[in-house]
Amino acid sequence: xxxxxxxxxxxDKIGKLAKLxxxxxxxxxxxxNLLIALIRRSYQNEGFLGxxxxxxxxxxxxxxxxxxxxxxxxxxxxxxAGLTNLRSLLVRKSTLASAAKSINLGEFLFMGKGEEKQGLxxxxxxxxxxxxxxxxxxxxxxSITKATEFVIRVLIEPYIMRSSLSIVGFGVAQDSSxx
Numbered sequence: 117x118x119x120x121x122x123x124x125x126x127x128d129k130i131g132k133l134a135k136l137x138x139x140x141x142x143x144x145x146x147x148x149n150l151l152i153a154l155i156r157r158s159y160q161n162e163g164f165l166g167x168x169x170x171x172x173x174x175x176x177x178x179x180x181x182x183x184x185x186x187x188x189x190x191x192x193x194x195x196x197a198g199l200t201n202l203r204s205l206l207v208r209k210s211t212l213a214s215a216a217k218s219i220n221l222g223e224f225l226f227m228g229k230g231e232e233k234q235g236l237x238x239x240x241x242x243x244x245x246x247x248x249x250x251x252x253x254x255x256x257x258x259s260i261t262k263a264t265e266f267v268i269r270v271l272i273e274p275y276i277m278r279s280s281l282s283i284v285g286f287g288v289a290q291d292s293s294x295x
Contacts, residue, residue, distance in 0.1 A: 158228030
């Protein structure tokens with residue numbers, strides 16, 4: 117697919133993208149970054165060839181691991197095993213899917229009719245992948261700082277607030293079992 121087709125889709129869906137930007141609290145300088153983050157490979161079955169979010173998923177996965185590791189290293193007192201376990205909890209599929217659901221990311225995905233019929237818009241794997249792609253799109257469009265702020269606000273802080281982890285500077289109750 118040529119860039120003109122991507123431009124056409126972008127122009128057709130600009131209102132939908134603006135709604136997601138408002139929801140996530142980030143306005144993209146280049147809306148194509150956001151659009152590509154939302155395109156599943158299966159959308160190619162609908163004649164939209166050449167762009168999907170899989171490369172962004174790769175980058176987002178690596179970046180999420182770094183941000184989470186850096187955050188918990190600096191704001192917890194866990195040993196290596198504890199850090200590893202907490203990082204694994206924060207970047208696992210179900211946690212990423214929960215973050216995606218908190219911003220209703222599934223409603224914005226472009227997917228093939230087959231995936232749509234199977235109800236994959238709400239599938240944890242699909243949502244986790246889309247969240248990774250969205251993080252990468254913010255990283256590429258904005259900065260490491262903007263993407264980090266998004267990850268902390270949408271993924272890390274909500275997870276911490278739902279748990280009883282001891283996180284320095286977040287006012288969360290001390291979990292004596294984690295020492």
